[in-house]
Amino acid sequence: MTGHDKTLRLLFPQWQGGGNPSYMFGARLLSWLAPDAAGPVEEVDVAKPDGQPLRLENGIPARRALMAQIQDARARIDRHRPDRIVVLGGDCGVELAPFAYLNERYGGELAVLWIDAHSDVYTKDVHPDAHAHVLGTLLGEGDADFLAAVKRPIKPGNAMIAGKRDIPAALPALRAVEKAVAERRHLHSVGPDDLATSSEPVLTWLRATRAKHIAIHFDLDVLDPAVFRSLTFAKPGASAPGVNDVPAGRMTMAQVVRLLSDVAQEADVVGLGITEHMPWDAIALRDTLAKLPLIGTPMQ
C-alpha cells in the first residue's frame, strides 16, 4: 500500500442504465449494508423514476439523464480530488466517471479488473442499455457523448474481465462486438471455472501489466443466482436463462473475496465499485409492509 489515504465514497443510485428503477433502492440497501466510510461521502444526484418508460434518445434510453449524472459524479469527485474511490451503485454505468478519473489520477497506467459475467463492451446498435457499454467506453470505444467523459482511455492490455460467461452462438451480434473490442483494446478475460480455486489467471495478467494501481468493478451479476438471489438474474418466478440467452454468473462470494484479497497483495487497490444489486425480497417486503393494516396504508 502507498501513503495515499483520501478515499471518497460515492453513493450513486443510478438506475436508468439498467432500465429498472429498483437499482436505486438496491444502491440504498447496499449502502446500509456497507461498513462505515472512513472518509468523505458524496451522493450523486439521480433523477427519480416517474413511472413512465424510459425514452430512447439517439439509441440509448435516458441518454440525457445519464450524461447529467455522469457529469455530477465527476464534479463531486473533482471537488475532493481523492486518491481512492469506493462506488456504491446502481447499475454498472456508475463506474464510468470514477474509473476515468482514477486513470487520469494515476497517469494513464491504471489497471482495471472487471469482475462480471458480462463484458459490458457493447454498443447501442447491439444492446441499447448503457450499463452494457461502460467498459467499452472506458477503453475508448462507443458512443461519443459517453466517450467525452473519458479523457484518457484505459491503456491497451490493462483491463481484464473475470468471471465472464460465453455469449451463446445464437447471439452473433453480441459476440462480434465483444471479439472486435477485445482485439482492438487487448482486453483479457477469464471465466468462472478458471477462477474457482485459484486467482492465478488474474495475477498473471496483473503482473504482466506492471500496473501499480488497480480499480476493481464488482458486478454482483458475476455471482451464481442459486446462491445469491439479489440479482436481476434471480427474479422470483422467472425462468433461468436458456442456452440461447445471455448467461447468468457462476462465482461464489467466497471466490470473489479470495480473488480481491489476492489482487490486493499485488497492486494498490485505488478503486472499488459494487453494482447491480437487485434485492427482490427486500423490495417485496417493503412493498408488503406499506400495504398492511396498522403498519402501512392498507389497500381500500
Next chain:
Amino acid sequence: MTGHDKTLRLLFPQWQGGGNPSYMFGARLLSWLAPDAAGPVEEVDVAKPDGQPLRLENGIPARRALMAQIQDARARIDRHRPDRIVVLGGDCGVELAPFAYLNERYGGELAVLWIDAHSDVYTKDVHPDAHAHVLGTLLGEGDADFLAAVKRPIKPGNAMIAGKRDIPAALPALRAVEKAVAERRHLHSVGPDDLATSSEPVLTWLRATRAKHIAIHFDLDVLDPAVFRSLTFAKPGASAPGVNDVPAGRMTMAQVVRLLSDVAQEADVVGLGITEHMPWDAIALRDTLAKLPLIGTPMQ
C-alpha cells in the same frame, strides 16, 4: 376502526428463541424496510450473540435470556399503555408479551390470527426452541416460566392458524401435541390451499368469535420459499424439506396482503407482529463487503 390511536412500535431483535443469531440482523433490516412509525418506538434489550452455542436451561435453550427479554418487552409496553402494538421481530417468541398485553387490554376478548406454516404450540419435550411454543403459551399451555407472562390466556376458539402446513406422519410427537392443544383450546386452522383465492375461511371464523379486536402474527415462514427467499427455509445451498420433514410455507405476499386487508374490514387490528426474517443475501453481502479491500478490512 375505533378512536384508539396510540400505537407503540416494538423493535424486538430476539434471536435465541430460533437459535440463529441472524434473526437479530433480520429484525434490524425489517425495521429499515418498514414505513416510519407514527407513534412511540421502543427497542427491547436483547442479549447479543457471544459466539458460544446456546445452553439448554431446563429443556429450553437460553431460557433465562428469553425470560429477561419478555419482561423487558412488557415493561416497555406498560410504560406506554398503548392501544395498539406493531412488533418487528426477531423470532416468533417476540409476540408473547405484546399479545398477552393486548388480550388484557381488550378484556380477554382478543382474537388472534396466527399466519404461519407452523402451529407454534409445541412443548419443550417435542421441540426445545422457544419460538415453536409461543402460540401454545398464549393459549395457556406449556412451560410455567413462560406462562407467567400470560395473565389472561386467549379465549378458547379465539385463535386461528392461517397458512398452516400438515406435519408429516413421520413426526408423530409433533402431531400429537398439535392435536391435543387444538382440541383443548379450540384452536382453528386453515391451510394455504384454502386461502389461495379467498379469505372466507378466516372471515367465517372471525365473525363467529364476535371479537371486535384482533392481533395478527405474520411469520414470514408462511411464505413459499421459492418466491421469497429471506427465510430459514430458503437457506442457499440447503436442500428443500423432504416429505418427512417439517414443511415450508406455501403462501404468496399478495395472498397475505389480501387476507389482512379483508380481516381489517371485519375487526379492529390492534396488534401486528412480523417475525422470522432471515435475509441470507443481505447477510452474505454485508459479510463480503466487510472483507473486501478498500471498503472493508481485507483478509490477511
